[in-house]
Every structure is written in structure tokens, then in C-alpha cells.
Ligand code: ADP
């Protein structure tokens with residue numbers, strides 16, 4: 163049996179290299195025979211959670227391996243095993259996926275033996291096919307994808323049970339124990355022969371822990387495993403939920419039908435903020451629970467979960483399992499295991515939850531499906547959580563529900579093509595109405611010099627707060643100012659590792675790079691012209707807007723909410739609570755606070771810079787601005803009183819603002835879809851980015867030249883742009899060049915890119931990363 167103590171949970175850092183169990187000597191290695199026939203050695207393919215180009219062959223010899231159940235059959239696909247790799251032992255998974263180009267069968271004589279079979283439920287077939295599918299689609303190494311499915315190595319070992327104490331059979335006198343009052347009390351408390359933790363026994367007897375330990379040492383109390391705690395009790399689908407409106411009821415009935423049918427179906431739940439989408443999909447979850455299936459709910463932000471968890475508990479009586487990057491190692495281990503064993507029935511999580519080892523998944527919900535936060539932009543595998551979730555549902559032949567008030571163009575085009583079914587909730591629930599949206603033309607009514615709020619916004623803000631309501635000022639910029647500039651020579655303070663400017667953070671008292679985390683004090687002398695005290699802040703961030711609020715409304719209680727002020731889910735929950743409890747009059751926040759929350763007292767939203775998302779020339783700029791500002795505006799007027807939204811802009815004539823103002827959603831989408839089609843952009847054609855990075859510009863250029871020389875130019879359907887310097891030509895000290903490939907939907911893009919990359923040699927310090935369906939264009 164594998165020894166769980168070989169791992170120390172607290173050392174586990176998911177960002178660190180996957181090391182697996184430490185090396186140790188094999189005590190039961192079978193004699194290596196040249197043919198392997200003597201001991202009936204079987205060849206077994208094992209995929210390791212490392213980017214090694216495919217699975218490796220190992221040998222299995224009956225009776226010579228550590229197994230939890232002393233079985234002698236070769237391990238079946240999906241079994242987790244440990245195998246030697248070089249000089250260390252690593253955990254891997256017995257694999258049955260397609261062979262990779264790099265896989266070369268090892269000669270029998272060089273075949274190494276599997277060390278042990280790990281005591282964990284095997285990775286189910288659908289989970290394995292999903293790993294292969296994601297690897298093929300994203301042009302990633304299958305081992306790198308498996309690593310996401312095996313993100314908690316410790317969970318592959320059965321956890322040693324917690325030990326308690328129980329009354330022994332020998333009377334204390336027979337053990338030669340002198341009886342004291344305290345000892346008597348402990349023995350009386352243990353008389354019911356229930357196993358208890360030592361501490362609980364001491365408390366029950368009102369005795370010191372030392373007394374209990376003494377009795378255990380003498381043998382009057384015996385150690386025994388405590389019964390296993392159920393971490394995730396089954397949610398009760400039959401507790402009463404909200405009484406659905408007719409509109410909501412129709413949507414819920416259709417989703418329930420799809421869940422009952424238990425086949426693949428993709429549905430879009432398209433409903434304005436506050437229309438009750440969550441209530442509706444809770445009914446679908448209830449149905450999946452009645453069918454004894456597991457459910458996965460993907461949410462884009464951890465900030466969303468505290469409120470969501472409360473609502474879930476209100477409906478189903480217990481909290482679901484949750485999964486995100488901030489989890490403590492012990493909980494991470496137990497949750498992974500509870501999903502594999504089927505105890506965790508509902509999991510709510512960030513995109514990585516998609517790779518949990520579900521054995522009985524019956525429904526996936528992707529809430530806020532339009533969010534670009536579902537896209538993994540860094541690390542070994544670049545993937546879009548929503549799109550992979552649809553693939554997962556397809557492989558598992560189960561329904562998937564995408565929910566949004568502002569669906570992505572991709573999803574709407576899928577609805578039009580008949581690939582997805584659309585359920586529509588056009589109205590807010592109950593008496594709440596959609597807020598009125600107005601534009602503030604910054605050209606006609608600019609703010610006073612050095613200020614950021616135009617007179618109409620100032621006025622609305624003051625009226626709201628003095629009227630006893632709450633206001634939100636939205637600005638998607640952390641810190642005090644995005645730029646620090648020398649007033650004498652115009653020198654801008656940049657990051658030494660990235661081609662970007664340092665952001666002034668007054669709360670921290672430092673300038674900071676938002677890409678690599680580089681920090682420096684604000685310089686007192688300009689390094690360029692030598693002027694003293696010449697630096698001034700340029701442009702607004704949330705901290706600077708807060709300063710303006712404090713000037714306008716000295717009595718008002720305000721709060722800045724951004725990635726810098728919200729460090730943990732607990733902090734996020736506390737912030738949401740205090741806003742809901744009206745302990746704050748004015749919230750100045752980034753997108754951290756702009757989404758998903760329901761603040762009943764909030765009646766006014768001011769958007770400080772509506773144009774922010776339009777800069778940069780990203781193909782989704784208008785779509786994202788529309789989605790973000792609709793979401794922000796959706797915060798206003800969720801209670802009894804109607805809401806009001808003012809958007810400050812320099813481009814009041816832009817179609818996206820007209821659509822927001824007139825509530826003309828269909829027209830906006832219509833125009834945007836037509837523009838994408840005309841330009842041959844996604845989702846009508848497909849995009850992939852090739853990003854070259856190297857420690858210096860020369861090497862980056864050399865690889866870019868090689869790629870340009872070997873580009874598949876004979877493919878006439880393909881448009882290849884580049885090599886070009888991306889907006890961040892230097893990022894975290896690495897020099898970058900980029901190609902963009904635009905292909906028809908039916909084009910075998912992955913194969914073609916795979917061949918192309920195979921023609922170019924990439925030196926070890928350099929990298930070429932493929933981003934299929936890129937979203938960020940940094
Ligand atoms: P969405 O997810 O579409 O933004 P929610 O499900 O969060 O909408 O609903 C908005 C608010 O209205 C929530 O407070 C929710 O509890 C309430 N609500 C929605 N539908 C109902 C209903 N049928 N009965 C009672 N309350 C409802």
C-alpha cells in the first residue's frame with residue numbers, strides 16, 4: 163500500500179513543477195529478463211502529467227508491484243500509478259488515447275517497471291477522452307492537459323483516517339492505574355464506547371488533555387479510527403424553491419426535459435440581469451440531482467461565489483463543493499477526492515474545475531458565458547473554459563446550459579445556426595425595472611480641470627447620496643493613475659521588464675507594473691532630465707476618483723473595490739456584505755464589483771470612462787464594452803427604486819453607446835455580427851496566434867524569420883499576418899513576436915499548425931506558444 167506520509171500537503175504549490183513522490187529504492191523489482199516472457203510481463207502505456215510528447219511504455223509483472231488490493235491483473239486504463247522517470251518516481255495514469263507522433267516503443271530490455279498502483283478511483287473514460295480532445299484542439303501536449311486533471315497529487319493516496327479514542331475492555335484496576343477524580347470523569351465520559359477525538363473527550367469530562375493522554379498511554383483508552391466525515395452532504399433537490407413566473411417556468415421546464423433525456427444538448431439561457439436565470443437553472447440542477455448525477459457550475463470570478471453559495475444553500479439546504487485557485491491544500495485534496503468518489507454532487511468553480519475527475523456528470527452550467535475570464539491566457543495550455551465545457555458535454559452526452567444577459571457573439575451565432583437552443587427571459591423579476599441609461603458627452607460637458615467627473619455625474623452622485631441611496635462609480639483601472647510623467651521633459655516611468663508604464667498606487671505608496679509585478683518608489687528626480695519633484699500623475703484610477711468623491715461629499719462613506727483591495731474570497735464576501743448592509747454610500751470599483759452582485763440600495767451608476775474598452779483595436783472591443791457596461795448598469799435599480807446610469811464618453815456617436823442608451827440590443831448584435839462576417843473574423847472564420855518569445859530580440863527575430871520562411875503559404879484559404887511586434891513587445895523580460903492565422907471554419911487548422919511548428923527548431927530558452935481562438939491581443 164502506498165504510504166500517504168510521503169507527501170506533505172502544505173508544500174504543494176500548483177504553480178511549481180510536478181514532482182510526484184520522492185525517489186526511493188524499489189524493494190520488489192522483478193529480475194529483468196531479456197524477453198520478459200518468464201514472468202509474463204505486460205506492456206502498459208502510462209501518460210505522465212508532464213509535457214513529454216506523449217505516453218511512455220512501462221512493464222507490469224504480476225505479483226511484483228504495490229497494489230491496494232493485491233490484484234495481479236495489469237492495471238486498466240485510467241488507473242493512477244507511480245513509475246520511474248529518470249531518477250525519480252512520478253505519478254501518472256494508464257492511458258489508452260491515440261499515440262502521439264513522438265511516441266516510440268521502448269525495447270523490451272529497456273522497459274522499466276511500474277512501481278505501484280495508487281489507491282484512487284481511476285480516471286473515467288470520458289475524462290481521458292476529454293484530456294486527449296483538449297490536447298488535440300489546443301495543440302497542447304496531452305501530458306500538460308493531464309496535469310490539469312491530476313492537479314492534486316496528494317489526492318491519489320487515500321488519506322490516513324483521523325484517530326480517536328475509545329474505552330478499552332480491561333478495567334483500569336487491572337492496568338494498575340491509580341484512580342483520581344479527573345480520570346474517573348474521563349472514563350465515565352467514555353463509558354458509551356463512542357470513538358471521540360482526545361480533545362472532545364477531555365472537554366466532555368471537563369478534564370485536561372494530559373489526563374486523557376495518560377489513560378491512553380496506560381491502555382485504558384484505545385486508539386481507533388474516527389468515522390469518516392462527510393464533507394459534502396447531498397443537496398436536497400426537493401426543498402421548496404422560488405415560485406417561478408410563467409416565463410421562468412417555461413424555461414425551467416425545457417431545461418429539465420433536456421436533463422431528464424440525458425443526451426447532449428446546448429442551451430442558451432438569455433435573460434436580462436435580474437430576470438431569475440439563477441433560479442431557473444437551480445431547477446435544472448435539482449433535476450440532475452434527482453437523476454443521481456453530478457453537476458458542474460462554472461463561474462468566471464471567485465468574487466461571485468460567496469453570494470452564490472448562500473443562495474445555493476438557501477435552495478438546497480447545504481453548500482456545494484467549490485473549486486478555485488485560492489483553496490487551501492487540504493480542502494483541495496479532499497474536494498478532488500470527493501468528486502472522484504462521487505460524494506461531491508454539485509461543484510461550483512472556476513474554469514479549472516472542468517478537469518476534475520467527475521464520474522457521473524449529468525449537467526454543466528456556464529454562468530456569465532460571455533466572460534473573457536473563462537479564457538486561460540497563460541501557462542502550459544491555453545484554452546477557453548466555456549468552449550471546452552461544450553466539448554466536455556458533447557463527449558459525455560449530457561446537456562450544457564450557457565447563461566448570460568449579454569451573450570457572446572460566438573454563442574448567438576451558434577443559436578442562429580441551430581446548434582444551440584435559446585431560452586429567453588426578457589423581463590426583470592417582480593417589480594424591478596431596467597435602469598435608464600444616459601450618455602454624458604465629455605466634449606460638450608467636460609469635467610473641471612484635474613477632475614474626472616463631469617457636472618451631470620457630480621450632480622447625480624450628490625443627489626443620490628443625500629437622498630439616502632447608494633452610488634457606484636465604475637472605472638476599470640486599478641491604482642491612482644495609469645501613468646507618471648515628468649512635467650519638465652515628458653519622460654514616462656516605464657517597467658524595466660515589460661513594454662508598458664508603471665501604475666501609480668498611492669495606497670501602497672509605490673509604482674507598480676500590472677504585468678510582471680515590478681515595484682518601485684515614485685522617483686523624486688527625473689532620470690532623463692534631472693528635474694527635481696517634476697513627476698505628476700496622469701489619468702485616473704479608482705483611487706484618484708475616490709479622492710474626488712471625498713472632496714465632493716466629505717461626509718459620505720466610500721469604499722474602493724479593486725484587485726488590490728480584495729485579496730481573498732473571504733474579503734470579497736465581507737465587502738459585498740457591507741455594501742448590501744448600506745454601510746457604504748459610494749463604491750468606487752473596477753470590474754471586481756461590476757458583475758453578478760445584487761445591491762438593493764444601489765440606484766445610481768456612473769461610468770467614469772466608457773471609452774476605455776474601445777481603445778486597442780481588439781476585434782471584440784465593441785462587444786466587450788457593450789457587455790461590460792450592460793453588466794455595470796445592471797447593478798442599478800435591483801431593489802424597489804428605479805435605477806439610473808450615466809456613461810461618460812468622448813464618442814457619444816459610437817453605435818455601441820447608442821445601443822446602450824436606447825436599449826437596442828438586437829440592433830447592436832445584428833450590426834456586430836454583420837461586421838464580423840464581412841471582415842472574415844470569428845466566429846465566421848477561425849483565428850490562431852503563434853507567439854514567439856525569447857530572452858533577447860535577436861533570438862525572437864531569428865525564430866520569427868524561420869517561421870515566416872516555412873509558413874504554409876500554399877494554403878490559399880489561409881491568411882497569415884506577421885511576424886509583428888505585439889502591443890507588449892517585451893513582457894516579463896521576454897521579447898515577443900506574433901503571427902496571426904485566420905482560416906475558414908472547416909480548415910484543419912490544428913494539423914496545419916502542427917506541421918508548420920514541426921519544421922522550425924526552437925532553442926531551449928525560447929518558446930513558440932500556440933493560442934487557438936485567442937482573446938487577448940497583448
Ligand atoms: P439573474 O441570474 O438573471 O441576474 P437572479 O436569479 O439573480 O437573476 O434573480 C434576481 C433576483 O430576483 C434575485 O434576488 C432572485 O432571488 C429574485 N427572483 C428571481 N426570480 C424569482 C422568483 N420566481 N421568485 C422570487 N424571487 C425571484
Ligand code: ZN
Pocket residue numbers: 657658659660675676677678679680894
Ligand atoms: Zn512589468
